[in-house]
Amino acid sequence: MRLHTALICMIFLLITGPVFSQTGQNAARPDALRSYRIGRDLEARDRMDEANQYYNEAARICLDEISRNSGNMDSYTVLTWTLQRQRKYSxxxxxxxxxxxINGNDYRIVExxxxxYFYLDRYEDSLRSMQRYVNSVPQGERTSVAYFFIGEIFxxxxxxxxxxxxYTTAVRLDPGSALWWYRLGSVRESVGDLSPAIExxxxxxxxxxxxxxxxxxxERSRRGST
Structure with missing residues (x-):
């Protein structure tokens, strides 16, 4: 009976040992996306110095991942997101x-x-990228943002x-931005569509x-419409 119990314990350890070991390795593995998100949250609270520490860490992890696996598209994606937050547009x-x-259809990077490109004043390049994104990923996570930038360029x-x-498409997809509604009002006012501008x-x-x-x-639009 004791031999039977010992054998069961040995089998259990052989099966579970590597699992626990692998879990520990995964827990200790640097996570670029996590660092990026912490940095973004700190930036939203106007703590940019702290945010940059996490952004730098995210970029370092991504570069290390790319050096070990140049085909890791998630690493390129998080790296470009991180550099974007740091305004390193080039x-x-x-x-x-x-x-x-490596993968011309990674639309996260395209957007x-x-x-x-927009912030580098390369508007035609920006427009091509944004139009490609909205045409390829019409329900994408950044589709409303892409339409806003298209509106900005026009x-x-x-x-x-x-x-x-x-702009109308952008606010239909995401109606929660005061800036986007203001921009829509401004272009309507510019062409004399005052009632829609007022709205x-x-x-x-x-x-x-x-x-x-x-x-x-x-106030201007209301005066002009009377």
């Missing part, structure tokens, strides 16, 4: 290009590069009707009653 483009040479190019369409400015002020530019736009 680095976003460089690493994004490397990732897309992030679209934002980086607004800066003074293509106000196209900007209206893009957009009012929505912006509902979300942020202290939004001075939206309040001024609303």
């Amino acid at each position: 680095d976003v483009i460089n690493w994004g290009d490397r990732g897309l040479r 992030t590069m679209g934002e980086a 607004r800066l190019q003074r293509k106000f009707y196209r900007a209206d369409i893009a 957009a400015y009012e929505r912006a002020l509902r979300l942020n009653p202290n939004y001075r530019e939206a309040s001024e736009g609303l």
Whole structure:
């Protein structure tokens, strides 16, 4: 009986030992996405110095992962997200290009590069990236953001009707941004569509009653419509 019990214990240890060991290894493994998210949360609380410590850690982990496995698309993705938060837009483009040479259909990177191009004033490149994203991932997590940037580009190019369409799509997908409603109101006001402009400015002020530019736009539009 004792021999039987001992054999059972030995078998149990042989089966479970590696599992416990593997679990410990996974728990200790650096997690770039976790560091990125902590940094983003700190940034949202205006603690940028602390945020950058986590962003730097996330970038270091990603670079290490890429050095060991150059085909790891998650590493390229988190790296570009991290560099974007640090406003290292040229680095976003460089690493994004490397990732897309491995998998040209990683639309997470396509969208992030679209934002980086925008902040580098490369509007045509940004527009191509954003249009590619929304056409390929119409229900994507960043689709509303992509449409907002498309609207921004058309607004800066003074293509106000196209900007209206893009902003309208952005706020339909995500109606919670006062800035987006304000931008929509501004392009409508620019082409004299004052009643729709008033509606957009009012929505912006509902979300942020202290939004001075939206309040001024609303007053102008109301005066112009009488």
